[in-house]
Amino acid sequence: MARSVTNQRKTINTIAAWAVGLLIFFPILWTILTSFKTEGQAIADPPVWFFFDWTLENYAVVQERSDYMRYLWNSIIIAGGSTVLGVIIAIPAAWSMAFVPSKRTKDILLWMLSTKMLPAVGVLYPIYLLFIKLGLLDSRFGLVIVLMLINLPIIVWMLYTYFREIPGEILEAARMDGATLKEEILYVLTPMAVPGIASTLLLNVILAWNEAFWTLNLTAANAAPLTAFIASYSSPEGLFYAKLSAASVMAIAPILILGWFSQKQLVRGLTFGAVK
Amino acid sequence: MATQQSRSAARLMMAPAVILLLGWMLVPLTMTLYFSFKTYLPLRGGDLGWAGFENYTRFVSSSSFWPAVQTTLVIVVGVLIITVCLGILLAILLDQPMWGQGIVRILVIAPFFVMPTVSALVWKNMFMDPTNGLLAHLWRFFGAEPVQWLSQASMPSLIMIVSWQWLPFATLILLTAIQSLDSEQLEAAEMDGAPVIKRFWYIILPHLGRAITIVILIQTIFLLAIFAEIFVTTGGAFGTRTLSYLIFQRVLESQNVGLGSAGGVYAIILANIVAAFLMRIVGKNLDA
Numbered sequence: 059m060a061r062s063v064t065n066q067r068k069t070i071n072t073i074a075a076w077a078v079g080l081l082i083f084f085p086i087l088w089t090i091l092t093s094f095k096t097e098g099q100a101i102a103d104p105p106v107w108f109f110f111d112w113t114l115e116n117y118a119v120v121q122e123r124s125d126y127m128r129y130l131w132n133s134i135i136i137a138g139g140s141t142v143l144g145v146i147i148a149i150p151a152a153w154s155m156a157f158v159p160s161k162r163t164k165d166i167l168l169w170m171l172s173t174k175m176l177p178a179v180g181v182l183y184p185i186y187l188l189f190i191k192l193g194l195l196d197s198r199f200g201l202v203i204v205l206m207l208i209n210l211p212i213i214v215w216m217l218y219t220y221f222r223e224i225p226g227e228i229l230e231a232a233r234m235d236g237a238t239l240k241e242e243i244l245y246v247l248t249p250m251a252v253p254g255i256a257s258t259l260l261l262n263v264i265l266a267w268n269e270a271f272w273t274l275n276l277t278a279a280n281a282a283p284l285t286a287f288i289a290s291y292s293s294p295e296g297l298f299y300a301k302l303s304a305a306s307v308m309a310i311a312p313i314l315i316l317g318w319f320s321q322k323q324l325v326r327g328l329t330f331g332a333v334k
Numbered sequence: 335m336a337t338q339q340s341r342s343a344a345r346l347m348m349a350p351a352v353i354l355l356l357g358w359m360l361v362p363l364t365m366t367l368y369f370s371f372k373t374y375l376p377l378r379g380g381d382l383g384w385a386g387f388e389n390y391t392r393f394v395s396s397s398s399f400w401p402a403v404q405t406t407l408v409i410v411v412g413v414l415i416i417t418v419c420l421g422i423l424l425a426i427l428l429d430q431p432m433w434g435q436g437i438v439r440i441l442v443i444a445p446f447f448v449m450p451t452v453s454a455l456v457w458k459n460m461f462m463d464p465t466n467g468l469l470a471h472l473w474r475f476f477g478a479e480p481v482q483w484l485s486q487a488s489m490p491s492l493i494m495i496v497s498w499q500w501l502p503f504a505t506l507i508l509l510t511a512i513q514s515l516d517s518e519q520l521e522a523a524e525m526d527g528a529p530v531i532k533r534f535w536y537i538i539l540p541h542l543g544r545a546i547t548i549v550i551l552i553q554t555i556f557l558l559a560i561f562a563e564i565f566v567t568t569g570g571a572f573g574t575r576t577l578s579y580l581i582f583q584r585v586l587e588s589q590n591v592g593l594g595s596a597g598g599v600y601a602i603i604l605a606n607i608v609a610a611f612l613m614r615i616v617g618k619n620l621d622a
Binding site for chain 1: 340341348350351352354355361362363427428433440441443444446450453455456457460471507545559561562566582591594595598599601602605613617
């Protein structure tokens with residue numbers, strides 16, 4: 059039975075929720091607005107809100123002066139590469155845990171999760187040293203590997219919780235009909251698992267895109283992704299608000315859009331299936 | 335059900351993930367442990383021999399250790415209190431019937447998708463800058479002297495920035511938990527005349543218990559490790575040096591690897607204590 063709600067109460071709820079929502083969103087909104095202003099308008103007091111001469115100049119300047127496209131490309135390769143690689147490695151593992159569980163499955167899952175809790179700063183120097191020795195410092199390949207390893211536990215977990223929801227009887231039926239293990243995975247399991255795999259990809263691209271410990275510490279000029287690109291605006295360029303805003307918008311826009319599609323998966327992925 | 339053949343196949347399929355994670359955990363961990371017992375200064379001759387437990391005692395007895403522990407605790411606890419309390423209120427608000435619920439949800443969640451370096455920099459320059467920042471404009475509008483946020487009120491500013499990033503996470507998870515609450519129970523309580531406060535305290539809050547615990551544990555793990563926010567805003571100055579930032583400085587800035595590694599071992603132990611609690615909850619859920 060649904061509760062009947064008076065329109066008056068609904069109106070109050072709406073006003074309160076929108077006010078809070080806009081307040082929380084305000085820094086992002088302000089950044090977007092500022093990115094279309096001139097530098098003078100960006101620091102104007104009192105601030106200008108919507109009525110200014112909208113300009114795209116900042117975006118052009120940022121691209122021209124700091125080669126935005128290169129950082130974007132690095133971000134895409136690193137976030138995309140690490141996620142795809144992680145999913146390829148995780149699918150068989152999650153499959154076997156979900157459909158051929160043994161006594162140790164739970165322990166292995168929890169152990170994997172525990173590797174995720176390892177504080178990055180505790181292993182910073184060893185990784186740094188290994189990267190120098192292997193010639194991986196400031197390379198995209200090195201970051202792809204590190205971010206893949208960081209997110210692998212989450213990927214395995216997410217896939218595991220999705221796979222577990224697929225009824226085992228269907229797989230058994232396929233097996234009865236003489237499907238080999240390979241056929242079973244390729245033709246029976248995969249089509250049913252596509253939504254889960256897609257959500258896993260989405261969330262992990264977001265996590266890898268925003269990762270800001272390893273990407274800042276293991277890159278210099280060549281492999282630096284957008285997190286490092288923005289950090290380079292720290293000062294003194296950061297005082298040019300309009301350009302800083304344009305750079306920020308370009309760094310967060312792709313993920314903001316992807317993120318809005320992944321709200322539901324976010325909860326499941328980040329709580330390791332403990333809250334659904 | 336599973337045949338012998340599928341069992342060995344299963345083990346084989348698990349192998350790559352398990353071996354990779356095992357290597358990722360063991361190799362750097364062993365190296366950190368090894369370095370922590372060494373006098374190791376890459377810029378001043380490299381490996382200068384065994385140090386016993388000296389790095390461990392020096393790390394703890396250095397004058398920056400206790401302030402760093404305090405800073406870490408203040409940030410973690412401060413952000414947890416703000417995000418969990420506001421998160422509960424927001425989740426309840428967002429659960430109410432309203433117009434445009436989907437859009438409000440998107441607005442509230444958005445900060446979570448902003449990369450840490452961007453949110454730190456936008457807050458630092460565009461909001462907290464003492465001359466041109468928006469907050470300075472606001473303060474002047476009311477005739478007050480603008481605050482030097484990141485130097486005079488460095489900790490509250492940092493807590494505020496980090497809370498802004500994590501509030502969406504807490505809200506989203508608590509909202510998901512609230513939506514699974516049986517609304518008939520609430521209606522029954524309402525008809526019996528239970529006031530709002532009592533309904534919240536005796537029905538909603540107990541229902542949220544587990545979700546709140548999970549939010550606290552997961553956020554603690556991430557908050558213990560915050561890096562970019564400090565790196566971009568204060569660089570560890572003005573009393574914002576956390577334990578992880580201190581270790582980072584020892585290892586990469588002053589290149590005292592032995593000392594930093596001993597700090598790293600402390601950090602790993604600390605994180606494991608928190609993680610053990612989280613594992614318990616998640617593990618219980620696996621059986622269900």
